[in-house]
Structure formats: structure tokens, C-alpha cells
Amino acid sequence: MSRRAVVVGAGLGGLATALRLAGAGWRVQIFERSSSPGGKMNRWASQGYTFDTGPTLLTLRDEFEDLFNAIGQRSDRWVQWVPVEPQGACVFPDGTAFEISGFLPNWMATLRRLDPSAPQQWWTFFRHGAVLYELARRTFLAGAIFQRPDRDTLSLLRRIPMRLAWGVYHRAVERLFDSPYLRRMFDRFPTYVGSSPYATPGMLLVIPYIEQAYGSWYTRGGLYSLVEALVALGRTMDIEMALSAPVTLIERSASGRVQGVRLADGTRWPADVVVFNGDASRTSALLGERRGPALAPPHRSLSGFVLCLGLKRALPRGAHHTVFFSDDYEREFDQLFRQRTFPEDPTVYVCRPSCSDDSVSPPQGESLFIMANAPANGDEGVWDDVRTELAMQRVLRRLEASGFPIPSEAIAVRHVWTPRDLAAALDMPGGAIYGTNSHGWRGAFLRPSLRVRRCPGLYRVGGSVHPGGGTPMVLRSARLVTEMILRDVTS
Numbered sequence: 477m478s479r480r481a482v483v484v485g486a487g488l489g490g491l492a493t494a495l496r497l498a499g500a501g502w503r504v505q506i507f508e509r510s511s512s513p514g515g516k517m518n519r520w521a522s523q524g525y526t527f528d529t530g531p532t533l534l535t536l537r538d539e540f541e542d543l544f545n546a547i548g549q550r551s552d553r554w555v556q557w558v559p560v561e562p563q564g565a566c567v568f569p570d571g572t573a574f575e576i577s578g579f580l581p582n583w584m585a586t587l588r589r590l591d592p593s594a595p596q597q598w599w600t601f602f603r604h605g606a607v608l609y610e611l612a613r614r615t616f617l618a619g620a621i622f623q624r625p626d627r628d629t630l631s632l633l634r635r636i637p638m639r640l641a642w643g644v645y646h647r648a649v650e651r652l653f654d655s656p657y658l659r660r661m662f663d664r665f666p667t668y669v670g671s672s673p674y675a676t677p678g679m680l681l682v683i684p685y686i687e688q689a690y691g692s693w694y695t696r697g698g699l700y701s702l703v704e705a706l707v708a709l710g711r712t713m714d715i716e717m718a719l720s721a722p723v724t725l726i727e728r729s730a731s732g733r734v735q736g737v738r739l740a741d742g743t744r745w746p747a748d749v750v751v752f753n754g755d756a757s758r759t760s761a762l763l764g765e766r767r768g769p770a771l772a773p774p775h776r777s778l779s780g781f782v783l784c785l786g787l788k789r790a791l792p793r794g795a796h797h798t799v800f801f802s803d804d805y806e807r808e809f810d811q812l813f814r815q816r817t818f819p820e821d822p823t824v825y826v827c828r829p830s831c832s833d834d835s836v837s838p839p840q841g842e843s844l845f846i847m848a849n850a851p852a853n854g855d856e857g858v859w860d861d862v863r864t865e866l867a868m869q870r871v872l873r874r875l876e877a878s879g880f881p882i883p884s885e886a887i888a889v890r891h892v893w894t895p896r897d898l899a900a901a902l903d904m905p906g907g908a909i910y911g912t913n914s915h916g917w918r919g920a921f922l923r924p925s926l927r928v929r930r931c932p933g934l935y936r937v938g939g940s941v942h943p944g945g946g947t948p949m950v951l952r953s954a955r956l957v958t959e960m961i962l963r964d965v966t967s
């Protein structure tokens with residue numbers, strides 16, 4: 477008889493684990509507390525405008541390919557991949573603007589314009605980035621962080637300049653680049669894991685390396701089409717999924733081994749293995765051990781202030797992804813992490829999927845996804861209507877000052893998500909998108925584990941556990957946890 481797994485949560489990590497386990501012959505049941513699958517990777521649509529409300533930028537398409545391959549599928553039979561070129565654009569308060577191109581001659585020309593020594597400096601970064609990524613692949617991403625390194629790994633370690641990888645990220649960027657514009661551009665990447673460039677380790681330079689080496693991707697119809705594809709694939713593999721079905725307890729036998737789950741309506745569901753896809757900090761409560769907020773504010777990653785706008789008429793052509801930088805980045809991060817308030821002058825990210833895809837808005841219209849980093853204080857009662865309106869004014873003011881005004885009469889539909897909304901919709905502490913932040917070595921590399929040791933048979937997957945947040949890392953965690961489960965049941 478095949479083994480039974482219950483996956484608690486239909487986020488990206490939950491869906492990917494369910495598919496991998498079903499591919500290995502398991503009977504899989506998913507319980508999802510929301511009315512739609514996808515978790516943070518979700519969609520909002522109104523009057524012909526469609527928005528991804530979570531991820532808008534995909535890097536490391538390889539991790540998606542790996543998932544499809546693992547279950548004997550080709551991804552391009554299920555989704556239509558669109559390479560995003562230019563990969564993005566940066567706009568600075570003094571009016572300086574440039575596009576980040578994956579086409580090297582264009583990118584070299586841009587770098588030269590910014591600073592004659594920038595091409596050489598960029599190659600130095602890229603060379604180190606390649607070594608860092610290879611090192612991460614062999615250790616951290618292979619789930620072998622505590623294993624004795626082999627000779628090749630040791631030789632990679634020796635090739636990384638100490639001061640670059642082991643110091644603070646922002647300092648490493650300062651050592652690499654002279655141009656203030658490139659420093660700012662590179663300083664933004666730790667926010668991909670909800671963290672500050674002034675507190676994360678230099679090893680995180682692997683993030684810009686991956687984006688620049690492997691490109692940025694979009695899928696036609698929006699990135700939510702990936703979730704739809706995984707759900708459809710699940711159906712073909714007899715995975716059962718119950719929506720609006722919150723799990724309230726993970727049940728254990730007298731010996732402490734996982735036995736199954738209990739749902740809010742009292743139903744009990746037996747299982748050999750339970751995989752929890754929610755925030756890692758909720759594990760204890762689900763085990764009935766303790767209640768209350770488990771992830772203390774100083775350890776939380778960033779949340780977001782998100783604005784989806786459907787415009788009646790398209791704005792002048794631009795890049796798919798644009799970042800409008802604030803005047804004082806250090807102050808912005810001080811406000812986000814130390815003062816824990818929404819920045820007075822936020823850096824604003826604008827995604828314009830209509831630039832690559834005419835299916836996401838009505839003809840002549842445009843769908844805009846606008847996001848600014850926000851502190852994960854969604855559970856602290858601060859996001860009332862007044863604060864929300866104030867944050868929106870600050871975001872729109874930054875865009876207007878940067879030459880990207882949004883005429884209010886052009887807005888046909890509008891939806892706002894504050895950290896409070898994110899916290900409530902997805903049950904993440906304060907709206908922290910990536911669980912714990914990646915500050916310091918511990919935060920970045922010793923993330924909550926995939927295996928819950930005190931409860932044999934219970935595992936975790938997703939952005940709040942090893943190896944970390946963002947879609948490629950979440951898919952990697954699904955692969956690692958599946959391999960672990962299959963190893964555990966045969967050992």
C-alpha cells in the first residue's frame with residue numbers, strides 16, 4: 477500500500493512537495509486554509525485587469541525546470557515562458573536612469589557611461605559571484621551545510637576574498653564598485669529575501685549574480701499561471717486538495733510520532749508524514765505546544781506595501797521592472813528595521829506586465845503592480861486608514877518626483893495591501909514575507925530546519941525554512957525535503 481502524506485498549505489513549496497511525493501508513488505492530500513491555492517504567489521483580477529499579487533520577478537528558471545523534470549514533465553507544455561529583457565531599470569532621484577540588460581554589449585555600454593572603471597569592476601563582481609554560487613550549490617543549496625567539505629569545495633572557499641564574502645553586504649558592494657548608482661542598484665538585492673544590505677553578509681552577492689547570469693523570467697498570463705499549472709498537474713497525479721480547510725492541530729502518537737492532522741471542523745486525517753508549508757514560527761502552535769506570536773519583531777524579514785492599479789490608458793513605454801530609488805537608502809533601512817515605520821521616502825518598485833503581455837489588461841489599458849518595503853508590523857495595530865493613505869501618498873510622491881506620475885483620473889481599478897492585510901491573509905507574523913530576516917550569519921544560513929526533530933514524521937517546506945525565501949529557494953526546499961522524507965522512510 478502506498479504511503480500517505482498530508483501537506484498543510486498550498487503555497488508554492490507545498491504544491492511542489494506534493495507533486496514530488498506523488499511522483500514517488502505517495503498518496504497526497506493537501507489542506508489549504510485560504511479559498512485559493514498559491515499562498516503568497518497569488519492573483520487579483522477586476523474588470524479585465526489581472527495582477528500577480530506576490531512574486532512578479534522570477535530568477536533561476538532552472539529550479540522550475542527541475543520540478544517539472546522530476547515528475548516527467550516539460551515546463552513549456554504547461555506555461556509560456558517569456559524572457560524579460562531588459563531585466564530591469566533603475567531611476568535615481570537626481571534623474572539618472574539606466575536599464576539593466578542581459579545582453580552584454582548593451583550592459584557594458586551602460587556600465588561605461590556610469591563610470592569608465594565600472595565594466596572591470598562588474599567583471600570582478602561576476603567572477604566572485606560565480607564562485608559564490610558554485611559554493612552555495614555544493615553546500616547550502618544541497619542541504620549539506622554541516623558536512624565536511626570535499627577538496628573542490630575547499631578550493632572554491634579559498635578563491636573567495638575574505639573581506640568580500642564574510643563581511644557586511646553593503647561594505648562588499650562599496651569595495652566592488654565606485655559608482656554610487658551601481659552601489660545603490662546592488663544594495664537592493666538583499667531585499668529579495670526581505671533583509672537590509674547594511675546587516676546581511678556579503679555572501680548574498682550570489683543574488684545579483686544569479687539574476688544577471690541566469691536572467692529574469694515571466695510567464696504569460698502572469699506568474700500565477702505557474703500555480704495553475706502545478707494545481708492542474710496535481711489533478712493528473714490524483715493529488716487531493718481541500719481549500720478553505722485550515723489545519724488546527726498536528727496529531728502525535730504516544731511515542732511522539734506524527735499521526736495525522738485535525739481540521740478546524742474537527743475532521744481527523746491520518747498520515748505517515750505531514751509537511752507544513754506555513755510560516756515556520758507557527759509549528760509549535762500547530763503541535764499544541766504554545767500559542768501567541770512566535771517570531772519576535774527584531775527577527776522578522778520585511779513586509780510590503782502593495783498597490784495594484786488598473787489604468788484606463790497605457791503609460792509611455794518602459795521596462796517590465798523599474799526601481800525608483802529614494803534619496804537616502806541608509807535612512808530608509810533605518811526606518812524599516814530600527815524605527816519599524818513606513819519610510820518617509822520609500823524606494824518604489826513598479827512592475828508593468830503589460831509591457832510583455834497584452835493579456836493582463838484591457839486593450840489600451842495597463843496593469844501596474846507597485847510595491848515598497850514596509851516593516852513587518854501588521855500585527856501591531858498601526859495600519860489604520862490614515863496610515864494606509866499616508867503610505868500611498870508617499871509612494872505616489874516618490875513616483876511623481878522620479879518622473880513617473882500616475883494620473884488619478886486614469887485609474888480604473890485599485891487595490892491596496894498593507895502589512896496588516898498580508899499578515900491576516902497569509903498568517904505570517906506581522907506580514908513578514910520571508911519569515912526570519914537574513915541578518916548576520918545565523919539569520920542568513922541557519923534557517924529553521926526542514927525536519928522537525930522533536931516530532932518524527934513532521935517536516936516543513938517554504939520560504940521561512942531552509943534555504944530561504946523567494947520562489948527558486950522555495951522550490952529548492954521542496955526538493956530537499958522530499959529527498960529527506962524518501963531517505964527517512966527507507967532508512
Ligand SMILES: Cc1cc2nc3c(=O)[nH]c(=O)nc-3n(C[C@H](O)[C@H](O)[C@H](O)COP(=O)(O)OP(=O)(O)OC[C@H]3O[C@@H](n4cnc5c(N)ncnc54)[C@H](O)[C@@H]3O)c2cc1C
Nearest residue numbers: 485487489509515516530531532533723754938939946947
Ligand atoms: C508581495 C510579495 C512579493 C513577492 N515578490 C517576489 C518576487 O518577485 N520573486 C520571488 O521569487 N518571490 C517573491 N515573493 C516571495 C514568494 O512569494 C514566496 O517566497 C513564496 O511564494 C512562498 O512560498 P511558500 O512555499 O513559503 O508558501 P506560502 O506562499 O507562504 O504559502 C503557505 C500556504 O500555507 C497555508 N497555510 C498556513 N497555515 C495553514 C494551516 N494551518 N492550514 C492550512 N493551510 C495553511 C497558507 O494559507 C498559504 O497558502 C513575494 C512575496 C510577496 C508577498
